[in-house]
Amino acid sequence: MDETVTIAPLTRECGAVHELIGRLGERWTLAVALTLRNGPVRFNAIRRAVPGLSQQMLTRTLKTLERDGMVTRTVHPSVPPQVEYALTEIGHSLVKEGMRLGAWAQMHLPEIDVSRASYDSGPGGEI
Numbered sequence: 001m002d003e004t005v006t007i008a009p010l011t012r013e014c015g016a017v018h019e020l021i022g023r024l025g026e027r028w029t030l031a032v033a034l035t036l037r038n039g040p041v042r043f044n045a046i047r048r049a050v051p052g053l054s055q056q057m058l059t060r061t062l063k064t065l066e067r068d069g070m071v072t073r074t075v076h077p078s079v080p081p082q083v084e085y086a087l088t089e090i091g092h093s094l095v096k097e098g099m100r101l102g103a104w105a106q107m108h109l110p111e112i113d114v115s116r117a118s119y120d121s122g123p124g125g126e127i
Contacts, residue, residue: 023068028053028061030098033087036071037095040086070094 023029028050035041035049047058062085065071070091076082087095 020068023064024094026061028057029065030094032058032061032065033070033091033095033098036085036087036091040074040084042082042084046085065091 031050031053032046035046041049043058043062046062047053047055050058053061062071062073066073066085070088072086072088074084074086076084
């Protein structure tokens with residue numbers, strides 16, 4: 001018997017969640033958020049704390065996090081101006097969940113390594 005499966009179209013809310021999760025999964029998002037977990041940090045200190053992160057990508061990541069309400073930007077009047085970034089309450093909750101995901105990955109990495117090695121040595125070969 002042939003069954004037809006109907007998939008409901010994505011709702012606006014599902015699309016928004018998908019977009020947000022994609023942004024949170026970008027390469028630098030959690031690294032920057034983790035750098036801010038202990039309090040306000042200046043731009044160059046963030047850049048030094050995250051190896052491989054360019055000035056342009058840090059600027060883009062901070063703007064996105066600020067736009068999403070996860071980071072605040074404070075400009076201190078000085079010459080040159082000093083800018084500090086800090087996590088908001090929602091930013092702290094992101095860090096908490098990111099750390100949980102990291103712990104999960106660390107816990108399961110040995111199993112995943114075994115599975116990858118098995119797959120890579122099989123008829124399917126490496127990806």
